[in-house]
Amino acid sequence: MSPDSTRFEDPSASQQRFLSLFLRSEREIFRYVAALVPNVADAEDIVQQTALSLWEKFDAYDPSQPFTPWACRFALNKAKQWIERRKRWQALLDGGLADELAQRREELRPELETRLRHLEGCLAKLPDEQRSLVEGYYYRRDGIEKLAENSGRTVAATYKTLQRIRQALQVCVEHAAKPEGVA
Numbered sequence: 001m002s003p004d005s006t007r008f009e010d011p012s013a014s015q016q017r018f019l020s021l022f023l024r025s026e027r028e029i030f031r032y033v034a035a036l037v038p039n040v041a042d043a044e045d046i047v048q049q050t051a052l053s054l055w056e057k058f059d060a061y062d063p064s065q066p067f068t069p070w071a072c073r074f075a076l077n078k079a080k081q082w083i084e085r086r087k088r089w090q091a092l093l094d095g096g097l098a099d100e101l102a103q104r105r106e107e108l109r110p111e112l113e114t115r116l117r118h119l120e121g122c123l124a125k126l127p128d129e130q131r132s133l134v135e136g137y138y139y140r141r142d143g144i145e146k147l148a149e150n151s152g153r154t155v156a157a158t159y160k161t162l163q164r165i166r167q168a169l170q171v172c173v174e175h176a177a178k179p180e181g182v183a
Contacts, residue, residue, distance in 0.1 A: 018058050022051060025068040032072045036079040046082055050075040115173060122172035130165050137162060 029050060034043040053074050054061075061070060105112075123131055133151060136142040142150075148158040 014058065018055055021067040022054060022071070025071050028068050029071050029075050033075050033079055036076070037082060042082065046075065046078045049078045053078065115177065118173045118176035119169065121176060122169050125172065126165065130161075133158070133161060134165055
């Protein structure tokens with residue numbers, strides 16, 4: 001099969017060819033990446049990112065050439081990107097960012113705790129149906145589809161209801177945070 005003939009093949013046949021080539025090379029790609037990054041979980045993530053890039057660029061693959069070296073070039077680029085992101089993050093941490101964030105959080109802790117108490121009071125004032133919706137979304141992490149179904153609303157209406165509740169809670173917390181006598 002010539003390189004040009006692959007551009008006109010059935011998309012499912014192209015997908016099958018890609019999967020076949022990738023699955024045969026996946027272990028080698030993983031070993032290649034694992035030699036570049038210290039953590040197995042990070043290497044697995046990089047291989048997944050590589051697979052996505054390979055699929056996106058698969059029409060540029062020349063089937064007369066071996067697949068694994070082609071794929072490893074993509075893996076190398078993904079690993080380099082990962083290393084660079086990690087270096088930038090490490091530079092921020094080495095530059096004292098983590099300490100600064102911790103210090104700032106400690107400075108803000110009394111204010112955050114006060115706002116949290118106000119929020120708890122505001123949540124208690126909500127009608128049961130609204131409080132149940134907030135608790136489902138934020139505390140139980142129920143999906144919006146489940147919440148919509150349980151409330152008898154559409155997904156869009158559920159999102160809109162949550163938006164209105166958030167706005168009401170914000171106003172309530174801000175009002176509660178104002179000193180006595182300030183309107």
